[in-house]
Amino acid sequence: MLTYLAAALPRFASPAARLLALQCALRANSRGHVHMPAGLLRGMRLHGRRELWEELAHADWLRTSGPRSSVPGVQLLDAALLDQTPGRSARRRAAHWALRPAPVRLPAAAPPTLRLVALVLAAHMSSAACQRTDMDVLAWLCGHSRHQAAELLDRLVVTGVLAAWQHDRDADEVLWQLPRTGRRSIASLPPSSTVHDQAR
Structure with missing residues (x-):
């Protein structure tokens, strides 16, 4: 999935936007819809970062439900993403692992x-x-x-x-x-x- 995102996102995409895109890609359903709970975004230290959603929308990678929502409903726009081989349960496990990628241990406040x-x-x-x-x-x-x-x-x-x-x-x-x-x-x-x- 990291390889896919490196090819799909612009080179100038910020690290925070790349991490958000990774979670969206791994948590999307079969139609490309994603719901990102506020608690998950807080845990990633990305809650309220509306500019990250706008960055991914500007890259034509996703569409959000509206400009005022801090936790928008998301529709992923890249059809190639939905053809990824791993099933949804495997991708969700990968999404959880990506938050704390053992065995590499980061401080909670790491940027x-x-x-x-x-x-x-x-x-x-x-x-x-x-x-x-x-x-x-x-x-x-x-x-x-x-x-x-x-x-x-x-x-x-x-x-x-x-x-x-x-x-x-x-x-x-x-x-x-x-x-x-x-x-x-x-x-x-x-x-x-x-x-x-x-x-x-």
């Missing part, structure tokens, strides 16, 4: 920019001690430049969400470790000119 990067990292997690993904893919899914993505990864290290991250320039991949793996395992990362470790 949408960090939430989106953490979600993309969590979606690329495997059982390996050191996780990796392509740098261009990470930046594209987050709607950022490569430089912005690197700065956000730095912030995840500073806040303790990641233990460390590194850009393997030869493979053009981002490698990262969660805090539970500890600082000692950073030595097992391939050498690179840029290594970001946890701030003390």
